[in-house]
Amino acid sequence: MPDPADRRPFDCAVVGGGLQGALIALAWLERRPTARVALVERESAPSTERTWCFQDEDLPPEARGFVAPLIEHRWPGYEVRFAGLRRTLGTAYFGFTAAHATSVLRQRFAARTDCAHLVGRRAIAIEARRVVLEDGSALEARLVVDATGAERRTSPKAPCGYQKFVGLELELAREHRLERPILMDACVDQAQGYRFFYALPFGPRRVLIEDTRFADTPELAPEELRAEVLRYAEQLGLAVSGVAREEHGVLPMPWGEHRFETAGPPLRAGYRGGWFHPATGYSFPLAVRLALLSTAVEPERLFDGPLRELARALEAPARHARALNRLLFRWFEPQDRAHVFERFYHLPEETIRRFYALRATFLDRARVIVGRPPRGFSLRARWRASERARGIAREVAHA
Template identity: 45%
Template sequence: MATSEQPELDFLLVGGGLGNALIALALFAHRPELKVGLVEQGRTLGGNHLWCFHAGDVDEAARGFVSQLVSARWPRYDVRFPELSRTLEEPYAAVRSERLDEVVRGAFAAQRGSRLYLESRAVRVTDRTVTLEGGRELRARTVIESRGPDALASSERAGYQKFLGLELKLRCPSPISHPVLMDALVPQRDGFRFMYALPFSSDRVLLEDTYFSDDKQLDREALEREILQYAANHGFDVESVVREEVGVLPLPTRLRPEPNPAPGGPLVAGYQGAWFHPVTGYSFPVAARLACAIAAAEPGALREQVWPRLVREQRAQLRYCLLLNKLFFGAFAPDQRLNVIERFYRLPPESVRRFYAMTLSRGDRLRILCGRPPRGFSLSRALSASGGDSAPPSVRPTPGGALS
């Protein structure tokens, strides 16, 4: 028999990833009078992740609570392609999951009436209640769930972004002082491939081998060899590997979930609710924007008035980005996809920034798609991939059980 815990919370967040962590921090920053609970089945928050974002992607309302999470920041970054080498004077930042865990724990400890429920598995989630394994029931005026990328299980996928990253301790100072977001001068195989480099300090760097591929197979041992060879070839004198992160993210062309929220169900945030960038896999800017919108809303108006507007706004951006995935994977052979990204990085810096932030203007959309197509574009291939359907894909964000 379920037992109910009193008093009732104002917000109850299910899942301890990036999305709910930012929602909690936004509420504490802007609505400190509210009582917030967060349920996470693990011992820590955030898992084993490194989230990166363009600093200009974060709205002014979020900068206060986001700044305390930042583990590293750089004033610019480079991209490298066969016919384009460019430095963009755009700030770039990184957040480690360890830092996220530390900051969010501290925020809950300082917030009277709010509570973390770690090592607690939610077995039933409704719009007002969360039942934990063992029968304990928590109640709140608003429940928000964000527990994983499972919502994409039945979605149509164009391809995958897959990567292995190694954080390396160096014997000698790093040969780079700011990030290389894409070094596409590496041999192209298994789709579009690039190396990603983040220098955290003079003796610590992350190197990541990334693929935009038609399949999700990833040979970790082979990629580790490739990364270490790249390091040797580019002047990184490696002493040891101190951390590893691996990921395979589905990149969809169409999402077909149920409405968000489902009747009697929680509001659904995070990757699970389609609050992510389907082209890049980036989730930080969208998650921060959503967190601020939730904190700014009157709790009584959130579900019926504010949330539907937020879903519509995200859906409008999703439609266009899903169309880009459809063209990228459908209209270009794997060995020609590099040309698409190289052309993209010739755009004005503000258009690049808004693309990553998922706040594209009408002008940005025209700049990306209009003009002479990149080399390798095949209309017949595109029509074949779409089954002859040239209409932009429709999207309905999901409810349910994270690129957090």
């Protein structure tokens, strides 16, 4: 911790210790070693409710230095399973938990006595050059980053689907036989919409399994999904002896209003600023790029052009991703949506990698949409989707 008598402003003050806040803080500590960095976290105890994964294509070479300490698990590839396709992809896959990220942050800040890691401290005002804390104290900084998480950025009536999930990290009585992650196992009931199980082998006797649903509404039924996770574990032949932890979430999949926030200061980062992949809900690829950009230019120049240039570079692949969301939720009946993903995973592996990294080229985008439509594409589904959307809008209006 810095000397309380030291009143010099920080170079970077980050509010929010989630994925985006952690990556920006670590990027500054690694890439700007003489800079004074502050990270403010509202919670005193580390969260156990998040696991973040990414593919090798998501990680620019210049980011490997500050991301490497975060990596807890690495696999040489992963597999996907559909009714008409079973495929192993050779793209390296990495993962880490929120608890591990917290440990890394604490170690990095402990080694820098001129920097500050403030936990259990709530920010009541996040301004252009200042963060005001609940106790009345304030941090001055050349760059202030608001990474406090999602807020409602769209009208409740705005067109949007949802990816919702419940995951259980399972302790096993005997070793499993999973050789690599199962990114999507859609060989399950699809009657209520696209659904798949996601399995990450963390160790010989520890596996994280998530039941994921792509749905028209954000409501989550945790008890039902917990039971389904345990049922799926049994189908995999896993001898479950306990549950180490649980995680859950609801991620937006917009096809209408969505923007990358470039106004500032302060820098609105992560979900707070709309910096996430519209078609997956994942934020790691953009969080890394934003963290790099924040260290690449002086804070006073960030909003003059570099931030807008990054948003412009992302707009074409993001617009394409939003169009795919519209296709999925408006042109396919819920029970037919799995066919969209099965067709997608027939594409070349490099196209799939770039799509997830939100770096899809014009040719990649053409490959995704050109050709025979997936089974289930219909005008009737489009009409029924419109009826569902109007029904949801009426419910919101009368809520």
